[in-house]
Amino acid sequence: MRKFYEGGFQPAMTRREAGLILGVRENVHPEKVKEAHKKVMVANHPDAGGSHYLASKINEAKDVLLGKTKGGGSVF
Amino acid sequence: MAGKLIANLIVMGSGIIGRAMLQAYRKALDNANKTGVAHETINNIRRASKTMTEQEARQILGVSEQSTWEEIAQRYDNLFERNATSGSFYLQSKVHRAKECLENVYQKNKQDGTPP
Numbered sequence: 803m804r805k806f807y808e809g810g811f812q813p814a815m816t817r818r819e820a821g822l823i824l825g826v827r828e829n830v831h832p833e834k835v836k837e838a839h840k841k842v843m844v845a846n847h848p849d850a851g852g853s854h855y856l857a858s859k860i861n862e863a864k865d866v867l868l869g870k871t872k873g874g875g876s877v878f
Numbered sequence: 879m880a881g882k883l884i885a886n887l888i889v890m891g892s893g894i895i896g897r898a899m900l901q902a903y904r905k906a907l908d909n910a911n912k913t914g915v916a917h918e919t920i921n922n923i924r925r926a927s928k929t930m931t932e933q934e935a936r937q938i939l940g941v942s943e944q945s946t947w948e949e950i951a952q953r954y955d956n957l958f959e960r961n962a963t964s965g966s967f968y969l970q971s972k973v974h975r976a977k978e979c980l981e982n983v984y985q986k987n988k989q990d991g992t993p994p
Contacts, residue, residue, distance in 0.1 A: 822966065823966055842966055
């Protein structure tokens, strides 16, 4: 059994966190991102008993990985 | 003769630079304390590292202040299972931590004798 990640979500989503949420690598092909987003979203859809907060995080993760919103990225 | 002179200069120069660096470092620490930047940084690190707030935990599980523990446990089981089969491990972790956080809150309430 793997150890669970500690703590809550980061205050600002980075590409790294977005990748973790969707279960893909950071620089994966956009098609793969859409596929992963669909899969994770189905599992957490609010209409099927998922939570709105997680759904919004999943959507944000997709946007960050597709470059629609600027991810926090590197501090340097 | 010349070699000795150069060596002397180098030793003296590095001593002066070293002292200046030390003073700059002290001054920077001083400034950080005065303006509260240091405080903020430490708080950020603490917040980001280990803990989840009760508010965030409730948002993640999608429960309100009035929810009973049974409701929370049910939501948790559901979300955890779903993310185990077709979600991501990261989200599963968040769901787990949220339950952990609320578990603490509800246990404390029980000991105090106040209804959840």
